[in-house]
Amino acid sequence: MAFCTGCSLLCDDIEVDFEGGKIGRTMNLCRKGRGHYDSLCVDRLAPTVDGSEVGIDDAVSKAAEVLAGAENLLLFGWGNSTLAAQKVGVEMAKKLGCVIDDPSSYSQGLITETILKGELPTCTFDDVRNFADVSIYWGDDPSSSHPRHLSRFSYFPRGEKRQRGYEEDREAIVIDVRKSPTAEIAADGFFKIPPGGDGDFMGALMATLGGKIPKVEDKKKMLNLGTKLRKSKFGVIFTGLGLAHSVKGELDEFVSLVGKLNELTRFSVIPSLGDYNTRGFNQTLFDETGHVDRVSFKDGVNHGPEFGIAKYLDACDAVMVVGSDPAAVLPASLARKLAKIPMVAVNSHRTFTTDAAKVTVPIAVAGLEAGGSALRTDGVKVEFDAVVKSDYLPDVEVIERIMEAV
Amino acid sequence: MAGAKEVTVVTYRGIFQEVEEALGMYSDGYRDQSAIVSLDGGDIKELGVEDGQPVILETGSGKVVVAAKLSEDPHPGLAFMPSSPWSAQLVSGEVEESGFLDLKSFMAKVSLSPAKEAVTSIEEIAERIKAP
Ligand code: SF4
Numbered sequence: 001m002a003f004c005t006g007c008s009l010l011c012d013d014i015e016v017d018f019e020g021g022k023i024g025r026t027m028n029l030c031r032k033g034r035g036h037y038d039s040l041c042v043d044r045l046a047p048t049v050d051g052s053e054v055g056i057d058d059a060v061s062k063a064a065e066v067l068a069g070a071e072n073l074l075l076f077g078w079g080n081s082t083l084a085a086q087k088v089g090v091e092m093a094k095k096l097g098c099v100i101d102d103p104s105s106y107s108q109g110l111i112t113e114t115i116l117k118g119e120l121p122t123c124t125f126d127d128v129r130n131f132a133d134v135s136i137y138w139g140d141d142p143s144s145s146h147p148r149h150l151s152r153f154s155y156f157p158r159g160e161k162r163q164r165g166y167e168e169d170r171e172a173i174v175i176d177v178r179k180s181p182t183a184e185i186a187a188d189g190f191f192k193i194p195p196g197g198d199g200d201f202m203g204a205l206m207a208t209l210g211g212k213i214p215k216v217e218d219k220k221k222m223l224n225l226g227t228k229l230r231k232s233k234f235g236v237i238f239t240g241l242g243l244a245h246s247v248k249g250e251l252d253e254f255v256s257l258v259g260k261l262n263e264l265t266r267f268s269v270i271p272s273l274g275d276y277n278t279r280g281f282n283q284t285l286f287d288e289t290g291h292v293d294r295v296s297f298k299d300g301v302n303h304g305p306e307f308g309i310a311k312y313l314d315a316c317d318a319v320m321v322v323g324s325d326p327a328a329v330l331p332a333s334l335a336r337k338l339a340k341i342p343m344v345a346v347n348s349h350r351t352f353t354t355d356a357a358k359v360t361v362p363i364a365v366a367g368l369e370a371g372g373s374a375l376r377t378d379g380v381k382v383e384f385d386a387v388v389k390s391d392y393l394p395d396v397e398v399i400e401r402i403m404e405a406v
Numbered sequence: 407m408a409g410a411k412e413v414t415v416v417t418y419r420g421i422f423q424e425v426e427e428a429l430g431m432y433s434d435g436y437r438d439q440s441a442i443v444s445l446d447g448g449d450i451k452e453l454g455v456e457d458g459q460p461v462i463l464e465t466g467s468g469k470v471v472v473a474a475k476l477s478e479d480p481h482p483g484l485a486f487m488p489s490s491p492w493s494a495q496l497v498s499g500e501v502e503e504s505g506f507l508d509l510k511s512f513m514a515k516v517s518l519s520p521a522k523e524a525v526t527s528i529e530e531i532a533e534r535i536k537a538p
Contacts, residue, residue: 031422039428145419147421195484310501331494333498335494
């Protein structure tokens with residue numbers, strides 16, 4: 001069996017045949033996973049300096065030169081890196097006394113950090129499959145972002161105490177601005193809210209759970225939801241970017257709501273994180289510093305918004321981006337700032353970011369060309385082996401070599 | 407004004423876009439899945455736009471031409487757009503005090519392209535980012 005590192009579900013039941021270096025027949029991959037596998041032969045990154053192709057050794061030494069000359073260095077990315085590479089990355093940030101951050105600083109970092117601090121209860125996907133009778137997808141559309149989420153864990157499968165699966169044993173609730181593919185599946189369980197309306201929805205649900213009449217248009221639907229949640233044996237809330245962006249860094253109301261649900265029954269939270277090992281990076285940095293992102297090792301350990309990529313771009317004079325494509329995601333004004341800073345980009349594929357980098361260093365695709373380990377989005381550790389031979393170096397080896405050269 | 411309208415744009419990730427992205431951002435497939443905006447039926451009528459026609463999306467931060475798509479469900483005043491380098495052109499780079507960067511929703515003017523401009527290419531966006 002092979003693994004898929006196409007998203008943070010890290011599916012472990014993949015069968016694949018290679019036909020002359022290309023992907024042939026596969027089993028159990030979703031469309032996104034198949035795209036990830038097929039990408040093995042598309043747009044691979046070459047080692048370059050100032051846009052000209054060089055040998056890997058020259059790229060590594062030039063990368064080290066860029067990093068060594070910096071006063072205010074940012075190491076960014078890491079969600080598509082193995083745990084071993086992430087560990088070396090954090091070591092490197094300590095050694096160089098620089099800033100380290102990942103895309104969770106503009107996505108679900110706060111939710112993950114609150115879980116790691118033990119302030120939001122969580123559970124594993126195996127608990128979900130076996131015991132959950134209510135799955136709430138909040139600002140989250142796993143049918144698009146994590147395509148096998150509902151079929152492997154959260155809605156369709158039968159489990160130990162959920163022998164009748166979605167037909168009778170599970171409810172799907174979607175709270176979203178858009179009628180997403182997941183909302184289509186939830187049918188009557190879809191609650192459409194206006195943009196930024198998550199806080200009001202939380203307030204109304206809190207009131208309902210507290211036995212009050214909620215101040216919403218469709219009172220009956222909200223009261224029914226309250227009854228459903230109160231009667232559930234074990235519910236899980238899957239959070240997505242929609243929720244993270246709507247609460248804008250203020251999680252107190254959500255934490256209170258989950259607390260209230262736990263007074264009445266049992267509820268857990270699992271974030272649907274983007275990159276295959278976002279959870280791994282957040283955990284690795286948390287274990288070292290007590291924070292999941294935006295950390296400076298300049299004078300001891302410091303943490304704050306000023307060390308998130310969005311703000312730190314104003315201060316930094318060199319960047320190393322590993323396995324991430326911030327130039328494609330950040331607002332154009334910030335992407336332009338990023339492109340003007342001397343940048344080293346380590347990636348398996350060509351991206352917007354690698355195109356803007358001074359130095360590019362290619363790596364193997366983890367889970368296919370290189371083995372390693374990662375944390376699934378529910379925090380469960382998985383280990384995988386390479387399934388195809390490759391000349392590309394594993395990410396950990398490249399990061400180690402750059403660190404040694406610095 | 408006929409032919410122009412203020413809408414709240416909300417970004418999302420689509421499965422087909424995810425597939426195309428895995429296969430390379432410089433492909434036509436990725437553009438077709440990303441450089442689009444889904445508009446409410448009433449809004450699209452008011453704008454005088456046909457399904458698939460290029461429209462200009464403009465904010466204080468930037469401007470792109472993307473293809474209009476007619477939504478099956480009603481959502482007047484709201485527009486949905488895949489999160490991509492196209493939507494990133496329109497998002498403000500202003501960081502909130504908490505350090506949070508809102509990439510998820512923004513106000514934009516949507517209008518017909520008088521010169522029938524083509525959908526902004528990914529190469530043009532890459533050039534904008536790298537421009538001195
Ligand atoms: S759900 Fe995610 S990990 Fe599983 S096959 Fe699809 S892309 Fe790969």
